[in-house]
Amino acid sequence: MDQALLALNEKLDRLTNQVAYLTEQTQRAERERESRTELMRDLTPIVNDVYRLTVEQLEEVEQYVSLDDLLRLVKRLARNGRNIEKMLDQLESVMDLAETIVPLSDAAFGRAVTELATLERKGYFTFAKGGWQIMDNIVTSFGEDDVRQLGNNVVLILRTIKEMTQPEVMNFARNMVSSIESESAAEVSISYRSLFGQMRDPNVRRGLALTMRVLHSLGQQMSPAGQSVN
Template sequence: MEPTLVELNQKIDALTAQVAYLTEQAQIAERQRADRAELMRDLTPIANQAFHLTIEQLEEIQEYVDLSDLLRLLKRILRNGRNFEKMLDQLESLLDLLDTMGPLTDEAFAKAMSTLADLEHKGYFAFARGGMRILDNVVTSFTEDDVNRLGDNIVLILNTVKEMTQPEIMTFVRNTLLIAEREVEKPVDSSLLGLLRQMRDPAVRRGLALTMRVLHVIGAQASEKALSN
């Protein structure tokens, strides 16, 4: 009698567990159905609005777009599905490359900013701004004819500058200016007797001779130019 009662209790427990499981599943299904119903209630106005909006937009472009055009576009999209997939793969590769190069570009940008800051601190940009002002003054001060004449004589000008900037010429000019600056501050005896005493100095006589020679050359060139005109 007791084994039969035990088996009966076990069957009742199993049946109770099954009923509880079925009840739980029914409740889950009911909640899912309620969620779907609520979702449909929420989506129905949105879908209706999207449908009406689509109809309105299609009415605006119906003169320019035919159903056959849409079908042809859809077919083309389907035919190029693999191409789109390749394009997406390439885009992913590009994004991976950008992620990899991100630290490098950040470092390069920081280096460039540091270099620009150093150049600004050393005055390169200020010098460039000053150079632009000088160039602007030069451009506004010369006419087109002046520029053409400058182009015709640029070789002669450069050769003249080259000769004038030789080390010995620059040293001579610098020393002459320094000596002249010191001599100007000294008292000068401009009397006839003082001038005669200075003429006894060999350096003075040599300077006068060189000056006369230079004046002779200048006069000869002026005469040649006058005769040619």
């Protein structure tokens, strides 16, 4: 009797546990069902709105896009999923590079602004503006024939400028200008006695000889070809 009662109690315990397990599973299923029902109740208005907006948008483009076009586009996107992913990775790399370069660009821009301010303070822009005005005056002052002649004689002009910029020529011009300025400021005697007195100065005679040589060369250049000058 005791063993039978003990076996019966064990069976009742197992049965009780099974009933409790089934009850728990039933309650869990009920809660999940209620959650799904609540979720569907919340999603139904959203799905309806999405469906309505989709229909409205498709109605606007239905004359340009068909369902076959949309399906083909979806298939193409699916086939190129890896390419799209690579493109997004490259875009992220470019964005990271841009984030790295932007501070450097800001620093370079600030340095450029500082350099431009320095150049403006030193007068480079004013000089460039004046140079542009000089160039404009030159261009507007020369005609087509003048430009053609300038092109034909540009080598001779450059050689002449090169010779004129030699140190001895520049020193001669500077000394001449200084002499003219000093003579203009001082009282100059132009009497014959004073002039003949200056002829005793070797520098005066050397300058007069050089002047005569220049006049001789000038006369040769101005005289007609084959004509002698008495």
